[in-house]
Amino acid sequence: MSDCFxxxxxxxxxxxxxxxxDKLHNILEWFNPSDWSAVExxxxxxxxxxxxxxxxxxxxxxxGISYIIHQ
Numbered sequence: 721m722s723d724c725f726x727x728x729x730x731x732x733x734x735x736x737x738x739x740x741x742d743k744l745h746n747i748l749e750w751f752n753p754s755d756w757s758a759v760e761x762x763x764x765x766x767x768x769x770x771x772x773x774x775x776x777x778x779x780x781x782x783x784g785i786s787y788i789i790h791q
Contacts, residue, residue: 726787729777732768739775747779762788 762773770777780788 726789727764727768729781729786729788732764732770732777732788734770734774734777736770736774739778743775744779747775748782751776751779751783753780753783753785764788 760776762777763771777788
């Protein structure tokens, strides 16, 4: 497992232009900002580019999360 670190969500460039609205709705149903242990890590390249987890990152933004943990 690589080292984990916090990174400002607003400083990460998405690598895709759109997210699926149904998928976002489903994530927002179970997403709990106070329990990050239930959220799978969101991959981020060293250049601060999302490689996956765009919908989870957007859901975090909608729930008021400013920083995410890079794993």
